[in-house]
Amino acid sequence: MGVTRKLEPKPQEPTPHSFVIRLWPEKAAHNHGENPLWRGRITHVGSGEARGVVCFHQLVGFIERQIGRKGTEHCLLCRFCRRVFGK
Numbered sequence: 001m002g003v004t005r006k007l008e009p010k011p012q013e014p015t016p017h018s019f020v021i022r023l024w025p026e027k028a029a030h031n032h033g034e035n036p037l038w039r040g041r042i043t044h045v046g047s048g049e050a051r052g053v054v055c056f057h058q059l060v061g062f063i064e065r066q067i068g069r070k071g072t073e074h075c076l077l078c079r080f081c082r083r084v085f086g087k
Contacts, residue, residue, distance in 0.1 A: 017067050018045040021059070 020043045025036030042059055043050040044066045053059045 015067075017063075019043065019063060019066075020045060 021040060022042075023038055023040040026039050027036055038054075040053045040059065041050060042053055042062050044062075047066070049066070051058070051062050053062065
């Protein structure tokens with residue numbers, strides 16, 4: 001008799017996600033020719049959900065929420081980001 005083997009299911013591969021990130025410099029009235037403030041918009045291609053961002057941590061938080069990882073709506077380092085990014 002032949003040996004019957006139970007086939008083990010293959011581990012599920014993670015679902016790929018695609019994002020479009022647009023960044024642009026904004027001249028502020030109080031900037032007086034200094035480094036521009038940067039603004040951005042990130043879009044999750046699969047769902048079409050988009051969000052404006054003013055700091056790196058908001059960008060990362062959006063990505064984490066879209067891929068199902070725990071993220072936060074607001075930047076945990078907003079005080080730092082306000083100083084660096086001028087918001």
